Amino acid sequence: MKNRALFLIKFVYMNSIIENNTVYYYSLIIWIIFGLIIFCILIKFNKIPTYGRYFPKRGILLNNRLGWILMEIPTLILMPYFTFNGFNYPNTVIICFLSIYMAHYMNRTLIFPFRIKSKKKKLPIHIVISAALFNLCNTFFIGYYFGNIAEHEITWLQTPYFISGLIIFLIGMFINIKSDTILINLRKNNNDDYKIPFGGLFRYISCPNYFGEILEWLGFAILTWSLSTLTFMLWTCFNLIPRAIRHHNWYKHRFNNYPDERRAIFPKIL
Numbered sequence: 001m002k003n004r005a006l007f008l009i010k011f012v013y014m015n016s017i018i019e020n021n022t023v024y025y026y027s028l029i030i031w032i033i034f035g036l037i038i039f040c041i042l043i044k045f046n047k048i049p050t051y052g053r054y055f056p057k058r059g060i061l062l063n064n065r066l067g068w069i070l071m072e073i074p075t076l077i078l079m080p081y082f083t084f085n086g087f088n089y090p091n092t093v094i095i096c097f098l099s100i101y102m103a104h105y106m107n108r109t110l111i112f113p114f115r116i117k118s119k120k121k122k123l124p125i126h127i128v129i130s131a132a133l134f135n136l137c138n139t140f141f142i143g144y145y146f147g148n149i150a151e152h153e154i155t156w157l158q159t160p161y162f163i164s165g166l167i168i169f170l171i172g173m174f175i176n177i178k179s180d181t182i183l184i185n186l187r188k189n190n191n192d193d194y195k196i197p198f199g200g201l202f203r204y205i206s207c208p209n210y211f212g213e214i215l216e217w218l219g220f221a222i223l224t225w226s227l228s229t230l231t232f233m234l235w236t237c238f239n240l241i242p243r244a245i246r247h248h249n250w251y252k253h254r255f256n257n258y259p260d261e262r263r264a265i266f267p268k269i270l
């Protein structure tokens, strides 16, 4: 009896995945709703120390660089795995999507951790584990889409979706890396102090690195034109908007001379 029930569940699940991906799309909707709930909690309880500089350094702590690599590595390994192990044979367009995505994660996993200069900074292990799990879920959703659902002809690369999305992605990546560089250079003297950042988009907002990251994934959602990448863009907003508001309030509280005209993350808006 139990075996029959299990067989039935497996049969229904496999059919809905293989035939029209119903389970996949329902899972994506649930994932978006979950992200929205997290966003509301983070906005409402913006003083909860959930990340970075605010987090009490207790429990098991990992070296900052190692922590970053462990958080991001699931994406670097599993995205090609999911893409190449689906039912579809990846064509040129999918390889392009994958390369664009991997360019971001090569920087985030293998370059960025070796550029940051916080000497004493440690990352709590549960933050590392939860971020790695989050990356795992997103990687699965996008990788499954690339490997099983996406059906783009080569002419897709000439469409306004692909071209405009790629331009937005590249502008976002430039802003993200340039802003991260400005922050990293504030630690030239190798101390762990915080200073007011200037230059680039810091003129208008406190967290241009987050703004650039959101632009990147907006561009990626446009150039791939799919619910899975749109979901990832939404999750990036759910994560980074509350974090930017927190950073912004922290700067205003910490520095009396903090520029008044700066917003948190969107120039002139928020």
Ligand code: NDP
Binding pocket: 052, 053, 116, 117, 118, 121, 176, 180, 183, 184, 186, 187, 192, 193, 194, 195, 196, 197, 209, 210, 213, 235, 236, 239, 240
């Ligand atoms: P932060 O801006 O908090 O910090 C980036 C680096 O700059 C850290 O090494 C930090 O040091 C240092 N820093 C920040 N502000 C100052 C300052 N005022 N003075 C001196 N040094 C400073 O970024 P995150 O660590 O939150 O994120 C890093 C990157 O990862 C960003 O590009 C972000 O977009 C991306 N990211 C993406 C997410 C997503 O959901 N896609 C989620 C989280 C991050 P310290 O560590 O000591 O504070």
